[in-house]
Each structure stands twice: as C-alpha cells, then as structure tokens.
C-alpha cells in the first residue's frame with residue numbers, strides 16, 4: 001500500500017509475579033491510526049486484486065462504528081479508488097455528523113448508502129449483488145468485515161518466524177478471518193485461542209471452512225453482550241490497562257481478549273513458563289463512537 005505503514009513490534013506486558021508466564025502484545029495497532037491492525041492485513045491483497053481487475057470503485061458493508069468502513073475509506077482514497085459504504089441502519093443517514101467513524105469515512109471521500117437492518121441481512125445474496133451490478137460499474141466488492149480468501153492470505157503475514165517461540169497466540173474474533181490466517185501460519189505446536197466479541201455459535205463452523213489445522217479453540221466467555229455493548233467493568237479495565245502498561249485497547253475487540261487473558265491467568269489456565277503472544281488488532285478509531293454512547297448514558301468514559 002502506498003501510505004506509510006507503522007511498525008508492529010512485540011511489546012512485553014508487565015505482569016504481577018504471581019503469574020508465572022510471559023505475555024507479549026503484538027502492536028498491529030501501530031500500523032496506522034485508521035487502517036489499523038487486521039484491517040490493513042485484510043485489505044492488502046484485496047486492493048491488489050481490485051487494481052488488477054481495473055476496478056474504479058470499492059463497495060463494502062458495515063455498521064455505524066465499523067473499523068472496516070474507516071479502513072476502506074482511507075485505503076481506498078490512498079490508492080485512487082472511489083469508495084461506497086453500505087451502512088446498516090437507515091436512521092444514520094441524518095446522523096453522520098454525530099458519528100466519528102462515518103464523519104471520518106466521509107472526509108476520505110466515501111459515499112454511503114444507508115439501508116434497513118432487514119435489507120442489510122440480505123447483503124450477500126445473489127439478488128442484492130445483482131441489484132448493485134445494475135446500479136454501479138467497474139466495482140470490486142469486499143464483504144462485511146473484509147473477510148475472504150485474500151484477507152486470510154494477508155492475515156497469514158501477521159506472525160513472523162520470531163514468533164515461533166510462543167506457546168499461545170491469542171486474538172479477538174469478529175468474522176473469523178484474522179484467526180484463520182493465524183491458524184494457517186502458526187506452527188503445529190502452538191495453540192491459537194480466539195476470543196469472540198459477539199455471541200453465537202456460527203464462528204466455529206465459519207473458521208473451520210478456512211483452516212485445516214486443529215490446534216485452535218474459541219474462548220466464548222468474554223463477549224460482554226456483543227459488539228456495541230460496553231460494560232462499566234470493561235471501561236475500567238481499559239483505563240487501568242492504559243495506566244499500567246501505557247497501551248490503549250479498543251472496547252469492541254482487543255479489551256475483551258485482554259480481559260479474558262487476565263481472567264485466565266488468575267484461574268491458572270496457562271501452564272507455568274508459557275509464552276503467550278496476544279495480537280493487538282487495532283480498532284482504536286472506534287473509541288470516539290463508543291465514548292459518545294457512554295456520555296449519553298452518563299457513564300464513565302474511556303480515557304485516551
């Protein structure tokens with residue numbers, strides 16, 4: 001990609017002596033403030049493919065706080081594509097200014113089409129796609145959350161040779177694309193743990209379609225009610241983690257994973273001497289949107 005890509009390093013997390021393991025955080029959030037972490041990985045080969053097909057327009061889907069929408073808006077503009085975001089929720093059409101993610105995407109030149117929640121559910125059906133083909137020319141379609149085979153190929157590049165020393169690799173899970181890439185590129189003796197950010201049992205099956213290795217499992221206890229739901233307990237955890245480690249976590253994905261890891265450390269889940277690598281998949285652009293929800297409810301905010 002033609003914009004500067006920041007360096008993703010493994011940063012050691014300071015743990016209390018009572019936890020006899022080592023924990024590192026791979027700072028994929030450092031790649032870019034808006035095309036951060038896994039969204040950069042997932043777009044890399046898709047944008048190459050779009051260029052090869054001579055597409056002029058990128059079309060994709062997302063909700064009001066979507067990291068993927070922000071990433072496509074910026075990366076699309078940087079690479080000379082027009083971008084169209086199909087957004088879940090008709091009511092948002094008149095609320096763009098009050099929404100940090102949509103305001104940013106618009107400033108990057110993204111056009112929007114706001115559709116109802118029921119219509120949004122149809123977005124991957126042949127009828128829906130045919131309708132797009134009637135209305136738009138020369139476009140490249142990127143699925144919701146950016147997950148497809150090329151996205152997984154990009155996510156296979158998150159782990160490097162130096163990461164083979166780790167016994168565990170942990171990541172947050174939305175659509176399952178990122179963990180699929182990690183599973184494909186990890187060694188057989190490593191265990192990949194995914195922390196879904198939402199409820200639902202479909203993920204196990206979705207991920208199984210993209211991988212053949214079996215050395216992975218999902219830890220389903222830390223979704224905190226789903227995507228946009230932010231509990232006080234999680235906000236306190238984020239603020240505490242920032243104070244202690246000077247690393248900001250995002251409330252939709254990475255904070256839930258890290259909360260889970262700390263809970264599991266406390267419960268003695270990891271054998272003594274384990275080396276654990278957690279992936280900071282980014283998503284920090286979403287904090288402003290979540291904070292405005294918290295503010296409306298008069299709840300404590302995420303400080304950053």
Ligand SMILES: *Cc1c(COP(=O)(O)O)cnc(C)c1O
Nearest residue numbers: 174175176177178253281282283
């Ligand atoms: C999108 C996203 C995820 C989830 O990635 P999937 O590939 O959809 O599972 C995790 N973390 C962050 C910060 C994200 O933006």
